[in-house]
Amino acid sequence: MTTDVHTWIGPYPFRDVPHPDPEILVRVLEREGVQSAWVGHLPSAFWRDPSTGNDALFRALERWPDVLRPLPCIRPDWPEWERSLRAIADRHVAAVRAYPSQWGFGPQERAMLDLAVACGEMRLVLVLTTRFEDARQRHWMDSAGDLSGAAIRSIVRASQHVHVLVCAAGRALIEEVHWGLTPAERARIWWDISWLWGPPEDDLAHLLRTCGADRFVYGSAWPLRLTQTPRANLALLPDDVATATLASAEEIAKAAQLAVQR
Secondary structure, eight states, X not given: OOEEEEEEESOOTTSOOSOOOHHXXXXXXXXXXXXXXXXXEGGGGGSSOTHHHHHHHXXXXXXXXXXXXXXXXXXXXXXXXXXXXXXXXXXXXXXXXXXXXTTTOOTTOHHHHHHHHHHHHTTOEEEEESOSSXXXXXXXXXXXXXXXXXXXXXXXXXXXXXXXXXXXXOHHHHHHHHTTSOHHHHTTEEEESTTOOOTTTTHHHHHHHHTOGXXXXXXXXXXXXXXXXXXXXXXXXXXXXXXXXXXXXXXXXXXXXXXXXX
């Protein structure tokens, strides 16, 4: 694993998260043998205007440019979001985050589709988050539902240049979306493995066999989840998929870069 695509820094509004700080993340990556991480600003998902969170994210990570790579957030129903996206693209980030469920967007939200198209044109990967917590442990004020398969499919279909990474999805959602897309559309979406079960359910092994290992990428959901979980699930894969090679963050970013050139 060269890159963990699913990490954040910053506090979580609904429970205490110990040490959600970039210097701790650097140490966690070193401990787990992971070279770098795509990092989001966790509070921004719940703010009306994420722009100040983006500024805080860039400042917090500037000491570790080769290890911690910022994934700023763009809210496409906010004034002048196009200007913000262009400014972010000028900083040579690989991807941007969006949180349609937290913003109350429906599956066909025009603003979200416009953002997907704009990201495709600017060669940016669009990162979506299915959930932050299991529904059984959410705070009563955390009223946003999980990201739906219909919303994901509509975003992938917004443009042939859109490249999407979906984090924290379970087997049921992945199968619903994967088998509901055409082969060409499936080639533009990836899933992180942070919420996929290993033994005894073996959901990860099943999906590697049926959907292909090249549709999956390493992610941990740190600091909301343990970084050891995806590593353990990979180590416990059955023999027939034990040597399967996941996609890398670099491959995803490169695919988005090449799409506009074709």
